[in-house]
Amino acid sequence: MPENITVNEFKLLRDLIEKWCGIALGNEKAYLIETRLMGLMAQTGCEDYGSFYRLLAKDQDWQLRDKIVDAMTTNETLWFRDAHPFTILRERLLPPLGAELLAGNRFRIRIWSGASSTGQEAYSIAMAIHECCRATPGLRPAQFEILATDISPSALFLAKAGRYDESSLNRGLGNERRARFFHPEGNSWVVNDEVKQLVTFRKFNLQDSLEPLGHFDIVFMRYVTIYFSDPLKRQIYSAIAKLVGPDGHLIISAVESLRGISEDFVQLNHAGGSYYRCLSS
C-alpha cells in the first residue's frame, strides 16, 4: 500500500496535472490526487508518489496520460442541466438565428459544447433544436451543427455511443423527450439518429488554441472553468470572444463568472438565468 503523499510529491503531481489538462488543485486538494490516482499508481508498480511522478514525467505513455486525465476530470452532467440555458436557447437565441436561415442570409448555424462530458449537454442542445424546428415551418435541423469537445477519452467514448442506462436517463429527461428522441436497446436507451446526426464529438484540450475550431454562433462553456486558474479562464474567454465575434453568444453556469475575467461580453437575463452577448471590439 503506498504511503501518504508528501507535500513535495503533491506539488510535482499537481503541476503536471495542470500542465496536461489545466485543472488547478489548491493545497487542500492533496486528497484528490491520493484518492483518484492511487489505483493507477498501484497498476504501474510504483510504490510511492515520487516514483509515480518520475514515471509520468519522463514517459511518453499517452495511454497512461489519458488515464490520469480521465481520473482527474469530473464528468458530472445531466440532461437539460439547470433548465434555463435551454429555455434561453429556445426562446432567445434560436429564433433570430432561425429567421436568418429562413431569409437565406445564413446557411448554417454552429454551436459549441466546450466541455461536453458524456454528451448530455450536446444532445440536449440537439433536442432543443429539433423542438424549435418543429415549431418553425421551413426550418430544418440539418441547418444546425453542434461541435462537442472534451479532454476525457472515456467521457467522449460514452458520448459518441449515445447509450445511457435508466438512472442517467432519469437525470433531467422527461418521459415525452425520452419517447421522442430515444429508443430502447437491451437495458439501455440510445439516442435516435436524428439527434446524433447534429453532433460531432472530438477530443480537445481547452488549453490549446481555439482558432482551428472555426466560427460559432453560440458557445456553451459550463461547469469547466471552475477547475482552471484565472489566467487560463482569461485566455479561454478571450479566445471565445474571437470565435463568436460581435453579437455571438456565450452560456456559462451559475457557479462561473466573467467578473474580473473578461470584458468582452455583456450579461443578459431571461427565464431566471443569464447568458452573454459578445461586444464589438
Ligand SMILES: C[S@@+](CC[C@H](N)C(=O)[O-])C[C@H]1O[C@@H](n2cnc3c(N)ncnc32)[C@H](O)[C@@H]1O
Ligand atoms: C463537470 S463536466 C461539465 C459537463 C457539461 N458542460 C455540463 O455542464 O453538464 C466538466 C468536463 O470538463 C472536461 N474538462 C476538464 N478539463 C478540460 C480541458 N482542459 N479541456 C477540455 N475539457 C476539459 C472534463 O473532462 C469534464 O467532462
